Each structure stands twice: as structure tokens, then as C-alpha cells.
Amino acid sequence: MILTINCGSSSLKYQLYTTDLSEVVAKGLIARIGEDGSYSDHKAGGRGEKVELPVPDHKTALELMLASLMHADYGVIDCPAAITAIGHRAVHGGDVFVDSVVVDDAVMAQLRACVGFAPLHNPCNIAGIEAAMRLFPGVPNIVVFDTAFHQTVPPEAHVYALPYALYAKSGIRKYGFHGTSCRYVSQATADLLNWPIEDMKMVICHLGNGVTLTAVDGGRSVDTSIGFGTFGGVPMGTRSGDFDPSIIFHLVNQLGMSLKDVETLCYHKSGLLGVSGVSNDMREVTTRAADGDERCRLAVEIFVYQIKKTIGAYAAAMNGLDALVFTAGIGENSAEIRTRICSGLGFLGVRIDEATNEVARDGYPNISAADASVATLVVPTDEERMIAMDTLRLTPDHLLTTPRGVSARGYEQARPL
Ligand code: ADP
Numbered sequence: 001m002i003l004t005i006n007c008g009s010s011s012l013k014y015q016l017y018t019t020d021l022s023e024v025v026a027k028g029l030i031a032r033i034g035e036d037g038s039y040s041d042h043k044a045g046g047r048g049e050k051v052e053l054p055v056p057d058h059k060t061a062l063e064l065m066l067a068s069l070m071h072a073d074y075g076v077i078d079c080p081a082a083i084t085a086i087g088h089r090a091v092h093g094g095d096v097f098v099d100s101v102v103v104d105d106a107v108m109a110q111l112r113a114c115v116g117f118a119p120l121h122n123p124c125n126i127a128g129i130e131a132a133m134r135l136f137p138g139v140p141n142i143v144v145f146d147t148a149f150h151q152t153v154p155p156e157a158h159v160y161a162l163p164y165a166l167y168a169k170s171g172i173r174k175y176g177f178h179g180t181s182c183r184y185v186s187q188a189t190a191d192l193l194n195w196p197i198e199d200m201k202m203v204i205c206h207l208g209n210g211v212t213l214t215a216v217d218g219g220r221s222v223d224t225s226i227g228f229g230t231f232g233g234v235p236m237g238t239r240s241g242d243f244d245p246s247i248i249f250h251l252v253n254q255l256g257m258s259l260k261d262v263e264t265l266c267y268h269k270s271g272l273l274g275v276s277g278v279s280n281d282m283r284e285v286t287t288r289a290a291d292g293d294e295r296c297r298l299a300v301e302i303f304v305y306q307i308k309k310t311i312g313a314y315a316a317a318m319n320g321l322d323a324l325v326f327t328a329g330i331g332e333n334s335a336e337i338r339t340r341i342c343s344g345l346g347f348l349g350v351r352i353d354e355a356t357n358e359v360a361r362d363g364y365p366n367i368s369a370a371d372a373s374v375a376t377l378v379v380p381t382d383e384e385r386m387i388a389m390d391t392l393r394l395t396p397d398h399l400l401t402t403p404r405g406v407s408a409r410g411y412e413q414a415r416p417l
Pocket of ligand 1: 207208209210237280281282283284328329330333334
């Protein structure tokens with residue numbers, strides 16, 4: 001069985017797949033780690049339970065996960081050795097990791113060296129790997145980096161026009177995020193259209209709480225909207241996206257804000273929330289905008305405008321566009337936002353069928369109008385499956401051929417969730 005682990009700053013998400021990845025046999029969320037009101041929510045084949053309990057750290061969270069997986073009533077394994085391999089999501093791999101890797105001492109040392117790039121996230125990822133190594137002795141751990149897919153972005157797109165030494169000596173450059181989602185969705189798009197990915201130019205719009213647009217040419221990321229940290233690019237739920245950096249000096253020097261306050265403002269008080277003044281949730285902002293709230297209307301307009309502009313820029317960067325793809329919470333669920341982004345992109349050949357757009361998702365991914373020259377699709381992302389696929393790819397063959405079904409309670413012939 002393949003286990004995926006996604007340690008966020010205050011949460012742990014996990015999924016357990018059969019080794020052929022045909023079924024998810026268990027999944028869970030442990031939320032509010034290190035905070036009041038922490039809880040564990042575990043599901044397995046229609047069973048499981050949600051319990052409130054103290055979860056002081058990620059180590060405890062992994063112990064709870066293992067206890068749920070081995071639970072007497074709703075557990076799906078009898079011992080940790082039933083797990084063939086574990087895949088971990090890591091947010092930042094610097095410019096060292098261009099692909100997923102099997103964890104060893106050198107990888108752990110390099111992960112620690114990247115902590116400065118993602119101080120909120122990488123320490124949690126490291127804590128998760130360390131706990132997994134202890135709880136699942138002898139089971140290989142694979143790390144899948146959000147930044148790895150964007151390591152193909154060429155220098156003219158990833159080097160900032162700052163003194164070159166900052167790039168060469170201090171690693172100041174565009175890294176990009178949501179690479180795992182983007183890689184999954186771009187391959188799924190090529191599969192859905194039955195086109196060789198090598199011949200396709202796509203823009204992937206990952207529109208969730210975090211927003212990333214990526215230009216994918218021939219299956220390789222050639223530009224992406226988020227840059228060095230995680231608030232650049234286009235506006236997000238609470239993050240600003242790009243703005244003139246001189247504003248930061250003005251906030252500090254003229255308005256007397258501390259740098260810490262400016263950081264909080266850019267990451268947590270901007271974007272949809274900052275402009276609307278009411279919410280970072282697109283559902284609420286669009287509903288209020290429809291009811292006549294001017295600031296909500298403006299927040300949506302800014303969101304749509306910046307995305308539309310970036311799609312045009314990426315079509316120019318790639319000298320063409322074959323597919324425009326929407327994914328993640330907003331991209332998959334909001335027909336209104338898709339319509340607004342696509343309107344005005346007719347000059348590129350983007351035209352959508354409104355009726356299909358309204359019902360778009362798994363069953364109707366292709367929302368292009370008959371006369372469109374660009375295929376527009378809605379493709380649900382599945383970062384966990386991409387992590388599981390990489391984990392399977394990097395697991396040594398001899399571990400995959402050893403029968404392990406005895407300790408997996410027969411779940412290798414699993415029931416779907
Ligand atoms: P995260 O980046 O946290 O994984 P998600 O991909 O879950 O985020 O996306 C969260 C966003 O998706 C929120 O802004 C939410 O309002 C939006 N969203 C979810 N469902 C809908 C919907 N039906 N219409 C509009 N927005 C939606």
C-alpha cells in the first residue's frame with residue numbers, strides 16, 4: 001500500500017492507496033495542530049470517526065494517523081510494515097531538487113538547508129518525514145516538491161533584474177509553487193484530449209485559496225506566476241499578488257509600519273479579503289458582488305483582470321496556446337469566474353460553450369465552443385494521486401513484488417471510499 005502525507009503548517013492530510021493506486025482505502029485530516037480545538041477526522045470504506053483531542057505537534061499527528069490506520073474497528077492495516085512506501089509533499093526544494101527523490105541523509109540535509117525559503121512549511125514537512133521514519137521503520141520515504149516542476153523555467157523568466165550576485169550567491173529567484181498540481185493537471189489534460197503533451201502549449205490556472213498560473217510548453221513549465229515567496233503573481237484569497245515594491249518602502253518609511261506588519265498585510269490581509277473587506281472565500285465575495293456590494297465587485301474584477309492578463313502574457317511567452325485549463329476550488333467550481341476570465345480572450349481563440357461551462361467537471365471537462373481554436377477544460381486536480389504516482393515510480397522494485405497482503409487486512413482488494 002502507498003501512503004501519502006501532506007504536512008501543512010497546522011494540519012496533516014493523508015491518503016492510503018492500494019499499491020496499484022486503483023483505490024483509496026483510507027484518508028484523513030488532522031487539523032489545528034498546536035492550536036485549540038484540534039481534531040482528527042479519519043475515513044475508511046464508509047467508516048471512521050471524527051474526534052476532538054489535543055494534537056501538540058506533527059509527531060503526535062502522525063502517531064494518531066497510524067493509530068487510526070490500525071484501529072481495531074475501522075483500521076485497514078495490522079502493522080506499519082503493511083505500508084510499501086510513503087510519499088511526502090514538500091513545499092520548497094530550492095534549486096536543488098528537479099524531481100521527486102527517495103529520502104536519505106543527504107536529502108534531509110538539503111531539505112534543512114531550504115528551510116529559510118519556506119520557514120512556515122518546510123519545518124513541518126521535515127517533522128513529518130522524521131516521524132514517518134520512526135513509525136514505519138524500513139519503509140522508504142519519497143519527497144515530492146512543489147517547486148520541482150518549475151525548475152525548467154528558463155533564466156530570462158526566473159532571474160529577477162536585481163544585482164546578479166543575489167541570484168548566484170543567495171538563491172534569490174523565481175521558484176514557483178503548486179507544481180505538483182500543475183504537473184498532474186497538464187498530463188491529465190493531454191490524456192483527456194488525446195494529444196501528445198510534447199506538442200502542446202497550455203496555461204494551467206490553479207485557482208484555489210492559493211492561485212498559480214503556469215505556462216506549460218511541451219510538458220515543461222516555462223513560466224509561472226508565484227515567484228520567490230508565496231504572495232507574488234495574481235491576487236489570491238488573502239495574498240496580494242504582485243504590486244509595485246516601492247509600496248513596501250512607503251508603508252515602512254512614511255506610514256510607520258514594521259516589516260513584520262507589512263509581511264502580515266501581504267500574506268494574510270490582502271487579495272480578495274483585503275479589497276472586499278469581508279471574505280477570502282470566492283463564494284461569499286461573488287454572492288455579495290451580485291447583491292450590489294461595490295468592494296466585492298471590485299475584488300472579483302481585479303482577480304479576473306490579473307488572471308486574464310497573465311494568460312495573454314503566457315500565450316505570448318509560448319508563441320501560442322492550445323489549451324486553457326481551470327483547476328482547484330475556484331477553477332473547478334465557479335462557472336462565473338471561468339466565463340469572466342474567458343470573455344475577451346477570443347482573439348487568442350478561446351471560446352467557451354456556456355451550457356457546458358455550467359455543468360463542467362469530471363463528466364464534461366471540455367467546455368470549448370465548437371468554433372474555438374483553443375481547448376478550454378475544467379480538470380480536477382489531485383495532488384495526492386500525483387504524490388502517490390511518484391512514490392510508486394521511485395519505490396524499489398523488490399518492495400513492490402513482496403506480498404504484503406496479510407498485514408493489509410485484505411485491503412489490496414479494497415473497497416472504494
Ligand atoms: P486551497 O488552496 O486551500 O487548497 P481550494 O482549492 O480548496 O483551496 O479552493 C478554495 C477556494 O475555492 C475558496 O476561495 C472557495 O471559495 C472556492 N470555491 C469552492 N467552491 C466554490 C464554488 N462553488 N464557487 C466559487 N468558489 C468556490
